[in-house]
Amino acid sequence: MAQEVRGVIAPGKDEPVRVETIVIPDPGPGEAVVRVQACGVCHTDLHYKQGGINDDFPFLLGHEAAGVVESVGENVDEVAPGDFVILNWRAVCGQCRACLRGRPQYCFDTHNAEQKMTLTDGTELSPALGIGAFAEKTLVAAGQCTKVDAQAPATVAGLLGCGVMAGIGAAINTGQVGRGDSVAVIGCGGVGDAAVAGARLAGAAKIIAIDVDDRKLETAKSMGATHTFNSRDDDPVEAVRALTGGFGADVVIEAVGRPETYKQAFYARDLAGTVVLVGVPTPDMKLELPLLDVFGRGGALKSSWYGDCLPSRDFPMLIDLYLQGRLDLAAFVTETVELDQVEHAFERMHEGDVLRSVVVL
Template structure:
């Protein structure tokens, strides 16, 4: 029997989010019903609301979530009612060519719930990133619900479901930051600061935070940045070079995802250095680079998909780091809000006033 719950829905491109009643089915084979406790407000939710990532309206927003399993489908054996879980938007299928080659973090056929959640009139909802967690309950594939230590507060734990994992993994997995490396991170929001935390934990001897907002740079220092550069009035490429004996950084992470920041990141690298793009660009953005520069500078230009993470492996590790005091997830939580506070949270996000607003249900 479907469950009627309140949820935040984007009904049309650019239209304000509406809190509406929706219907969530009982779980079928391979699915779990999750009672959502907290869900972060991510830039990707705003991209969905504005129609920048597709036109499958209406969207059920929300994907950085933690909650408790309420019911499991008949064939689900590794989750049970009462389990505390963080939701992942990648659940490796185990069958695609990437999974078969031992690279499940690149899974090309990630699993989602088979049954749709709907409006009262039966209109199917497109859940953001296959989750849709700005809702009192949501239906996901069992592989998307990763059991973690329930000692973590849901408001903090849910953030590893997207932004924190994306940034941390961009440094540790995609960038391969190691002991003694120099690292620059452009953009010190939630993803960028998670990359700073990851680089610091991986043993980087210098972590340079680059942003146009002094408030974000102050926050970056608390996550482990050794140096800060305000690029509003300073050439960030020259500043990073000056801080690295004129060479540039071994790894540069673009957590903004704009052409200008990508070009800055490209030029900030040392010879044979690595550029990692984890900031999500808009579809019409383009970058032009001289082919001779691509060859002459060498190194690697990488896109980081979800921090190249394996949720079943990495989520419990990050929660354990948090509970042991080695990764302060609470520091990412700027404010807690209700479902009706999502539109004001989007406005604060645009103005750069928050790392994360978190919806508490």
């Protein structure tokens, strides 16, 4: 029987979000209904509200979430009612050429729930990243649920659903940072700070954080940065080279998503070093680099999509590290808010006042 719950929708481009009654259908084959306990307020949700993703309004916002499985449909064996899970937006198909080659983290046919959640008048909702978790309950594909240790608070566990996983994965999975490496991170928002934390986990010897905001640089220090530079005051390329014997960093992670910062990352890496782009550019952005420099510097230029993560592998591991005291996920949570405070959380995000606001249900 369908349920009615409260949820936050974006009704139209740049319109204020509002709390509405959402209709959640019973789960069909391969689907699950999850009672959401907490959901982080991510920049991607703001992009949806601003029409920067697509124009499939109204959107049911929220995607960085953790909660408890309430019910499942037929043919579900990944999770069961009562499981504590983190939601992800990449339920792998198991049948595409990437999955069949043993690389499910690159699945080319990820999927979401088939049924639609609606408003009470029948208007279909577009769930953010196929999740829609600024709601008391949500309907997802069962493969979007990853069971983890229930000792972890939902307020921190849910952060692995997007930004924190993207940053940690950019360092560990995509950049393959190793013990003793030098790492530079350009852009120290939530994803950049997570990349700093990931580099620390991987055993990097030098972790150089670069931003234009001294507040963010202080936070990066607390996450494990050994050196910080405000690029308003110092040339970041020269700063990185000065700290690495004049050579550049082994891995440079660009967490901004702009051509000018990508160029800085490109020239701040060592010969045969690696550049990882995890910042999300806009469709109009163009990059121009001398092809001879691309050839002459060697190494690798990589893009990191969701930190190249495999949720079934990475989420439980990172939760275990948190419970062991080796990964301070709680440091990413600036404040907790209620459903009707999401618009305010967006304002604080825009002003750079928070690392993460987390909606608690």
